[in-house]
Amino acid sequence: MISIYYKALKKIIHEADIKVFSDLPIDEVLWIDLNNPSLKEKKAVESFIGSNLTSRQKAEEIESSSRYSETENMVIANSNFLIQGEDSFTYEPVSFILKDSILISMRNADLKVFDESSRKFQINYKAFPTGYHIMVALLETRIDLDADMVESIAREISQISKRLSLNTDIDEEIILTINQLQENTMLMRENIIDKQRVLSGIMKSERFPSDITPKLTIMIKDVGSLINHTDFSFERLEYLQNTFLGLINIEQNKIIKIFTVASVVFMPPTLIASMYGMNFKIMPELSWVGGYPFAVGLMITSSILTLYMFRRRKWL
Structure with a gap:
């Protein structure tokens, strides 16, 4: 599926047909979003911008050099976006390509951040004059959603902590829940650090407009706060895990003590x-x-x- 956003009649027009490329001036296009695109759609976009698009294999690479790079006429950034499931998180790699102030985003799954950014973009189009502004806005929305996920994990940890305070029976389910939360917290931290690397590359770049710099500075501070929050959550989970394991050992010792006393009596x-x-x-x-x-x-x-x-x- 393809979504094309371009300027016309003092507003932003949204099209979902590659036929519009035949009559559309390239300097009016702001954003081309490719969601699980067909080969025909990819070829149409490559023909329109005059460059090849990033492959999914490259988007999934984790080396530092693949997160953000610049060529003679393009900016390429790859980032993993988290998808929250019922109990765990999954990654969806997303590629961003900036060429001639046009943003091309590529993904293979529906992501909430793109729907929310699209609504903001069409409501207040003057705040997004170039593809550079749209890309930063997407990352900003992603960071906000990551913050919501971090808060969600913190609430789950608080609920487990309350169960500990109420002296409820300790069972295997609690330990498995803590283990799953630890895994989710690690994935969340990796995801946030991934955004930090992309933002660092943007801050070092001379191609992004100067009016974006204050927003980027705030975003990097937010990312740093989220990393600290995930570190605290992981330490809290380790504390709860050690506490629960200690209580289990106490219960086991009580049982062994009863059998020992009975045998001695x-x-x-x-x-x-x-x-x-x-x-x-x-x-x-x-x-x-x-x-x-x-x-x-x-x-x-x-x-x-x-x-x-x-x-x-x-x-x-």
């Missing part, structure tokens, strides 16, 4: 029973009238004395 009666169960011919207790009650009483007394000793030493 029954050891003296077992010894006495085994002694009186011996088949000796001469055993004085056999001729006693109270021999059996004596043996049973001795076993009960030994158990009570053992429990008393445990209580006195505060082992129970």
Whole structure:
């Protein structure tokens, strides 16, 4: 699918047909958005701008040099955009190409940031006179959405922390939830650092208009704050994980302690029973009238004395 945004009649026109390229002056086009484009659409855009588009393989590279680069007549930036699922995040690589002040964006999935930026762009088109401004606006919206995701993770961590405070039963589900949140936090941090690298490349560039610089400065500060927030969230998750594992160990020790006490309490009666169960011919207790009650009483007394000793030493 293709979306073409161009200036006409003092407003921004949105078209979704490559046929418009035949009658459209190149200096009026601001943004061409390619969402899972067909080969025909890619060829039409390449013919219109006079350059080849970045392949998806290059967009998925993670080397520092591939995040942002400039050629003689183009600016190329690749960035991963997070898609929030029910329990986890996934990456969608997005490529940005700037040529002759036209922004070409390439992706293979629907992303909320593009829909929101498109609405802002058409409502206040004067704030986006070039493709450079649109690209920065897309990154700004992406950073805002990343901040919302970071806050969402922080809320989930707070809920888990409350469960700890309420002394609820600890089960495997909580540990798995913490592990998943740790994975999401790491992915979020990688994603934010990815944006930081792209913004650093833009700040060093001499091609971007000077009126964008103040906004870029604020965006880099926001990114730095988000990185610090994700670091704090990860440390908090590690604390909760260690706390829950410690509580699990305490519960296990309590169970082992119960079995240990039970086995020790029954050891003296077992010894006495085994002694009186011996088949000796001469055993004085056999001729006693109270021999059996004596043996049973001795076993009960030994158990009570053992429990008393445990209580006195505060082992129970």
